[in-house]
Amino acid sequence: MNLQNIRKYYEYPVIDCCNLGGVEFRAENTLEPGGDAIHKFCLARLQFGEMAEQTIACGPLSNKRAVFIVEYYGPKGIGPADAQDFMECVICKFHDLKGVTSINGPDFTSLDDRPYFFSRVSFGLQIPQELD
Amino acid sequence: MPGRNTSFKLPGLTKWVDNIKNAVSQEAAREIVKDLQFLGPWYSGEFSKNWTVKLGKTSIGATKERNSKSWFKLPLGQTTTKPGGRDQMPGPISGVPRPQGRKSIFYTIGNPMKYRNIALDLEPGRFDPNKKNTAGQDWYVLYVETGLLDKRLEVSTQRVANQAKIKGFKGLKDTRGELGL
Helix, strand or coil, X not given: CCHHHHHHHHHHHHHHHHHHHCCEEEECCCCXXXXXXXXXXXXXXXXXXXXXXXXXXXXXXXHCXXXXXXXXXXXXXXXXXXXXXXXXXXXXXXXXXXCEEEEEEEEEEECCCXXXXXXXXXXXXXXXXXXX | CCCCCCCXXXXXXXXXXXXXXXXXXXXXXXXXXXXXXXXXXXXXXXXXXXXXXXXXXXCXXXXXXXXXXXXXXXXXXXXXXXXXCHHHCCCCCCCCCCCCCCCCCCEEEECCECCHHXXXXXXXXXXXXXXXXXXXXXXXXXXXXXXXXXXXXHHHHHHHHCCHHHXXXXXXXXXXXXXXX
């Protein structure tokens, strides 16, 4: 499985949650979340990490490691329920996925310098061979 | 004949194992902090120099304010020079406390700066792809969750195991004493 397909495998469950909750999905390297909080959206990015012991993309897959980060941005002043429901959906989806070695978060916080209520969860991944 | 538990004691060996355990933990804690300093952001250097190691399972609160003097004396957008190599990193602010005794060893590593969540990329606000960044995005979770931390522990264990005082099995002298050799 190539890197783009790995991203697809882990991104699609988050997109499902976005569709369920009416949250806009933004992949990595799309618009900056620096504007006004007129609506809610979710950023997701897959960061590949330590995987160069043997190979990058053409050999055994057991060395591909990554972190998948999901960030929720919502308007302030509407309570935490929306963010909590969204994160619960994402975490439940990731319980069913293969290769998830750790779950960190979710953390919820109101950003000081931006008009957003923010939540974040990260998943440590070791891409299993059977994903191919 | 009913089975029974047998216990035996090798004089000196326990002490030797304790020495290894203590030395490995101390070395690993120091090296992990150096990794965090090397991989992490470096603007005024204040965040990097404040990594702290405490003995035991404890917490390190985000209590320290930014030192406005050290921050504002830098021209806007300019950073102090980040040390070039990992080995030149300053390490933990007050060193690594030495564990004593034979209990399990726990270290807590943390940074007391109030803005640490932003520096660790756990909250947005630090990384800007259009500017010069002294650390890659998500540098901290990448270190912790993608095998680099595990590798550091492995390397530290290996390094300590190769130290002469560990290799030499100092406990042997004690053992001989116990056995009257």
